[in-house]
Amino acid sequence: AQSVTQLDSHVSVSEGTPVLLRCNYSSSYSPSLFWYVQHPNKGLQLLLKYTSAATLVKGINGFEAEFKKSETSFHLTKPSAHMSDAAEYFCVVREDTGYSTLTFGKGTMLLVSP
């Protein structure tokens, strides 16, 4: 079985400061991991994905995430927050077996202040 835990429901940062959104996963098989972003009244957009290649994954808009198997973590980071980064972020896991589906975390709301 697979599951994902986003450790913070809300994260507040100031514009220009680093962003860290934490995610831990559980999977019985080799997982694929994703981060999606959802801006208000918009659909979900894929930020980045890990699929057993390089453990440091670079995504769009300056975001990156590092897969750490020993810690079962896939934290999302960005060196410098921008006002437009304010949105809800979802960590997602998928076991690479059979007709497995995506399991979403409950989301982390990122608030960016001027």
Place this chain on the structure above:
Amino acid sequence: EAGVTQSPTHLIKTRGQQATLRCSPISGHTSVYWYQQALGLGLQFLLWYDEGEERNRGNFPPRFSGRQFPNYSSELNVNALELEDSALYLCASSSTGLAGVTGQFFGPGTRLTVL
């Protein structure tokens, strides 16, 4: 390239009625997924269709059903609507068997309100 489209944008129904939501995947994608995003419950997987067949189903009652047409578009039907069915329903698509590699691409959603 057109993204995933959903219709209608908003849908208002009363308890006991039936709702039909529609989704058109990205051209070339054969898998369609449905999710429910209810307030306080996060995103929950509903149904997965691939090549016209139901491949997987989430933990939802049978009154949630759907189908996939030969052109890979899909329909979600919710019968005997209940107040707690009020939510944003998201559709996503991917190439067959590659959702774990490419990820799924989401539409803007249909906001269903049950009064």
